Amino acid sequence: MPLLDAADPLDVRAAAQALAAGELLAFPTETVYGLGARADDDAAVQRIYAAKGRPAAHPLIVHAADMEQAQRFALQWPAAAQTLAKAFWPGPLTLIVTRAPGLAQAAAGDQGSIGLRVPAHPVAQALLHEAQRLGVPGVAAPSANRFGRVSATRAAHVVQEFGPELKVLDGGECPGGIESAIVDCTAAQPALLRPGLLPRATLEAALGVPLREPDEQSPRASGSLKAHYAPTARVRLMSSQQLRDALDVLGPQASSLRLAVYSRSRLRSARGVEHRLMPDDPAAAAHELFAALREFDARGAQLIWVEELPDSPEWEGMRDRLMRAAAA
Ligand code: TXA
Ligand code: MG
DSSP, rough: OOOEESSHHHHHHHHHHHHHHHHOOOEEOOSSSSEETTTOOOHHHHHHHHHHHHOTTSSSEEEEHHHHHHHBBBBBOOHHHHHHHHOOSSSSEEEEEBBOOTTSSSTTOOOOEEEEEOOOOOOHHHHHHHHHHHHOOEEEBBBBBTTTTTTOOHHHHHHHOOOOTTTEEOSOOSSSOSSEEEEOOOOSSSSEEEEOOSOOOHHHHSSOOOBBBOOOSOOGGGGGGOSSSOOOOOEEEOOOOHHHHHHHHHHGGGGGGEOOOOOEOOOOOOOOOEEEEOOOHHHHHHHHHHHHHHHHHHHHHHEEEEEOOOGGGHHHHHHHHHHHHHHH
């Protein structure tokens, strides 16, 4: 039975055994579900790329049970990595550091750097510790979705993406809902490669210096491709006024468009338009974002009009995901 129950210790052990045996296993983290394979098994890691349809040069994040296990993959451990890991691990933060030669080559997409994360989710923690006991040095795991698509925040989403054959450790809904922040620590001054659940200001406060923007020398992150995180329907970002005007203009014609509206403000609902209100609280909004996009898809929407998010720092990670969804 490919769905394993995270509340059952025997199932968690079976999940760890699957990883140890070189199988793929999807598991929950505090951000999104990951599609995991042991990081030291290049053949197992290749199966991740194949399942996702992801180009082989796009590196994966290696997940570790604790900082010590993570550090084994690093050639150097810069001061910035130490500061950030101490402040935020276990947690929704990925650090890019120089890779120890010969380790996790396929997982790192052959690059000289490696992305490392110690997740905080109790199920991920239990799984990674159990896998460690079985000799697994770390688990390479991208988000459990096909390349370019919306990440999975529930076990059922993972099944939608990969079918019923894949083993999934079901730990319910991921609390965070968007992916980890990624900080490149390979250069003298750390750079934010991908905004995420941890706000930039929180990271900068711990570091004591501002994070740089990535440049040509920065390691590449596929999550930073212009078009990514996309549902099947076309996503368009609009101001609340643009939304009102467009709905007014459409009037009763709206029903022929298979249109969904995901707004922050209460709008007069138009007939035939599926309307969903986004929570005011950024954490609650992030928690439901990808599930909401998937639900619009599932109900057959062809267009999703999303109200632009506030320009304030705590919305940065979500603004980033929605911009990329709209660029697809
Ligand atoms: O929250 C998360 O980070 C989730 C959970 C499962 O941990 N994982 C996730 O993985 O979002 P993925 O593969 O969907 O996104 C990871 C991003 C990719 O854009 C990848 O290119 C980048 O991290 N990345 C990984 N290793 C890297 C490296 N060595 N250099 C540059 N970018 C790297
Ligand atoms: Mg992803």
